[in-house]
Amino acid sequence: MTLDEARREEVLKTLREHAKRITAPKRAVVEVLVGAHDHLTADEVTRHVQQVRPDVSPSTVYRILEELEGLALVVHSHTGHAAAVYHLAGRSHGHVTCEVCHVTYEVPSDIFNRVARELDSTLGFELDRHHVALSGICAQCRHRLRVKL
Amino acid sequence: MTLDEARREEVLKTLREHAKRITAPKRAVVEVLVGAHDHLTADEVTRHVQQVRPDVSPSTVYRILEELEGLALVVHSHTGHAAAVYHLAGRSHGHVTCEVCHVTYEVPSDIFNRVARELDSTLGFELDRHHVALSGICAQCRHRLRVKL
């Protein structure tokens, strides 16, 4: 059994344990999430799912993502101006999104350790390292902009 | 001349310097931004403006905010799930937004120094300290939740 298959089975198992029904759309969404190793918007998930099951509706995808998120199997994060991105929950990490090309990158969550500590001690604020992506400009776009100007 | 008056004059001066017209809606928006010492959504700006000029439309407010932002007089930042918040550009700072009560707090931008340095050296990513608010739970909501559970 490959690693992807293992992850898929684990997700399905958790669904069963919570008395959720295993339906074709759910299988398809899980398949996409397991296969996609980057961060997908709900719309991208829908389009991937529809390549296999064209009749699955966007609202169903949203509902499935929400259900999976409720079971802590999926997390989403907001990327500034654009649509939220979803992916399977795994090792906790942070996100940064390029303002120019809108690609989201993962960053190790411990780079936020100091920020988290400081927010806690100064404001009593408990940082959620995962939920919102920092903005900035990625290496490629930086380079491209530098050349242009 | 008070500090607020000075800021207002500076904004109007910059508008004139860029051959932008000084109109009643613009004056009203600037007035609101100068007077508001916290972070307002576009809708809040609109409602405040409409208390003085009920006929100013939301789209005009958006256009004015956009224009002011183009002149670097205003900045906005995205706060996760909810509407973006706007305020006069000033000393650069970061933002954190409470996931529970949706209030946005300013944080000194130098708490991001280490994160910025690390993103730069590992990914070549240039952090925009301002543009997206970190998520988490503020002190009050933390306390409230702790009591409830």
Next chain:
DNA sequence: GTCAGTGCAAACGGTTTGCATGTTT
């Protein structure tokens, strides 16, 4: 057979846009 899950279409909140009209310069 029951009920959770689904598809569809319509509604939503935040934001943007087209166009005819009004106001600043």
Next chain:
DNA sequence: AAACATGCAAACCGTTTGCACTGAC
């Protein structure tokens, strides 16, 4: 007078919801 700014309404995008129906258990 010319150019720009505005109000209105309609469109837009991402997301959520109401409802009748279907399919997993």
